[in-house]
Amino acid sequence: MIVTTLKPLDEILESISPYRKILIAGCDGCTQPPRGIREAKTLKQLLELAGKLKGKEFEFKVTSVVKQCDSVLTTSAIKPYVDDVEAVLSLACGAGPQTVAEFFPDLPVIPAQNSHFIGIDNRQEDKMFDSCSACGDCILALTGGICPVTRCSKGLLNGACGGASNGKCELDPERDCAWELIYERLKRLGRLDLIKKFTPAKDYSAKGWRVTP
């Protein structure tokens, strides 16, 4: 999932302060829980309460888009409000506000979320961590389903570097050594042959900034 957190409310209030009529647009997409219509309504209530304390009156409308990164879904969801609002406050990851900006050139858009990473949500241990860099050339088949590009501090394609101690990275003692995890997992799967396979330097042009399907 994409991991995002709500921006500090003060920052949001500051960003929306030039406007009065604002559409809060949720996104039912990749975060868990999705920042959908409930989140939009709750944020509306919080901002109204905050506005009241500061003597500022807002007029909010709320909606939610199935996936705010999809141009068709976003334009159709936002179009009905365009004439009534001065700005859009987006609850999506960074792709959402940019979709709004792309297709509504005259409408200011403000993000309500900080986007952190594409990651794993380990609910049993209540932790989330970065696990995919969207490099465009996936090697998980060789690495036991654990991504060294993202989870190794050095992004080594052929590890381990030898610097880890007690399974922790020499650069960040909080962080598990990705290559040690990979080794253990391949051993468990009986596929240690894979670790001997040399992975040449990645073709980062595949990461690219544009894909035409």
Added chain:
Amino acid sequence: MSQTVAETKVAVNINDDHCSRCTICSSLCPYDAITQDRDNHRMVLDIEKCQVCGICYSACPAKAIDTIYYSCGSVLKYLEKVKPQYKSDTLVIMCKGSAPDFGEVSKLFGVKDFIPLAVPCVGRISEEVLLGVMVAGIKKIDILACDEDYCRFHRGSPLTGRRVIALNRMLEQLGYGEEAITLKRNSLKVTVDKDLCIACGTCVAYCPYHAPTLTSEGGISFDLDACRGCGLCVALCPAFALDMENWERARISDLIPKLLNEMKPPKILVFRCQWADYPPLNGDMSPNIGTIDMPCAGRVEAVHVLEALQNGADGVMVVACSEDDCKQEGVSAKSEHVVAGIKEKLAQIGLGDKINFSAVSPRYPGQVEAKVREFRQSLEGAGKGAEKGETK
């Protein structure tokens, strides 16, 4: 906790002078809170294990058990007082856990007018109450219990079933007809609006009973036999696709301004888990306090807390069961987490001290009152500094 408790008044007591050591109480207690002392054969109540269901009280043949809540005497006195208000001689006794609104109750039993009596678990209503009510002029008693596997106290509903069969036989012989007392069962569960569902799986992740599952068609399906009606999924569903019978979002939203309009400042709105505190039958309500009963604190959602503040509440309290007492697989703790999340956001706009989460137990009467008092004092203390900004 147990230290402060030693001095406190407790909700259930066994009077050893009256006890005949029949051990019925200990055989019925769903929580093994009553045991017989091996040496002196006295019945011993471990109040820390007791969940205050009242089953022992209603079943004790020697009347050796006292309870503070809804005792036979207080129920009869209450009925005597309220009877003239209702143009009816039908009494409907219902468990709060399964009672829908009065309109639905009407339909269930096919009665237009009735005197309502909602109690936490009908298992606490003894034969003495039922017969006493008949003697006092009630012609017909309808009892609404929870479905047996839904009973929060496990044995309250089944016991009531047996009790009603036995009493009806007796009453029939006395000439009261075949079914003087009618028993129906009900339970209040989640409802799904499939059109709103975004299949995100939030309910699947949080349901303590594994009732919801995502379907291959890309929707959600609830196993209603597994649902225990805590409402946690309803309070968390990001798409407002879930709701709960009798605790519908819209119904609570309507109630909030209505209650607040009738209250006097400082207005404190309390969302109370109905198992965490048993209010007196006709206690005087403070004009500062408004209470909305919840099926479980898990049903409390941010939207309602914020609506209360927007409608002029000076403070909002969420009263939940203490973790040991939670009738819903730890939902009380999850509720505390949810409320902490709301508080954290409110704190960012300077309203963090307007919300309070309190975990209590009905076994120590007066806990809620003390918590409310404490909260009120903290509000009034904080209010003095901030009054100017708020009265605008």
